[in-house]
Amino acid sequence: MNSMALRSAVELGIADAIQTHGGAITLPQLVSAVKIDPTKSDYLLRLMRILVHSGFFAETGDAYLLTPSSQLLLKNHPNSLSAVVKLIPRLEFVTPCFLMGDWLREHGEKTAFETAHGGTPFWEYSEGNPEFNSLFNEAMANDSGLLENLVVGDCGLVFQGIESLVDVGGGTGTAGRIISETFPGIRCKVLDLPQVIGDGRLADSEGNLEFVAGDMFDHVPSAQAVLLKVCCVNRSQCIMDDLN
């Protein structure tokens, strides 16, 4: 219920409505700002109760305020996580959870995701569903933006002395871009599947940042350092042997 409430908050744009309203908003103002059917304002009140209880919003007097957590839901926040919140409770991910008991009893190689989606592996499913693929890539970019800014800021030393790096399964290149901009002396390559890199992204290669479309199991461009961030999910095989 908490995850679904949070997802609804992002879909309705509640955090943005509070910000646009100067940082505090009453229930009637929120009803109007996010275009709720007035006959359902009691239900919005209940939704807000859950979200206040879980710390996403605060209440003062009769107004709702943002908290540090809901600031990360703002569309214009540099480390916005709104796409992650929209992605995780999607049916694509929730349906396999309903099958978990049966899946655990069943003998076979199929993942719970594949069992729930007619045997289709995750990346093939993503390739065949452009809307899902685009939200997935946006969510990964959200996550990378937040993490890489922290990694580069707090642990920049690990990049010292490196002249070339390949981000394997680097998505749309958020991490690669942050690293290449912060360390102009590092030649960064971002390798990902053609459905993610696309022709447009290849054209984005410039300076010390280069996009490469391909399959990591066929070829990984050579570099002094390899970044593997959340990209061995759903893999019974591992590319580390190939990289060695």
Ligand SMILES: C[S@@+](CC[C@H](N)C(=O)[O-])C[C@H]1O[C@@H](n2cnc3c(N)ncnc32)[C@H](O)[C@@H]1O
């Ligand atoms: C969970 S996402 C992580 C993206 C990025 N590393 C991050 O942390 O935001 C995994 C990425 O691996 C990519 N990927 C999956 N299989 C791949 C393959 N065989 N070759 C290259 N990239 C692959 C996916 O397209 C996706 O962008």
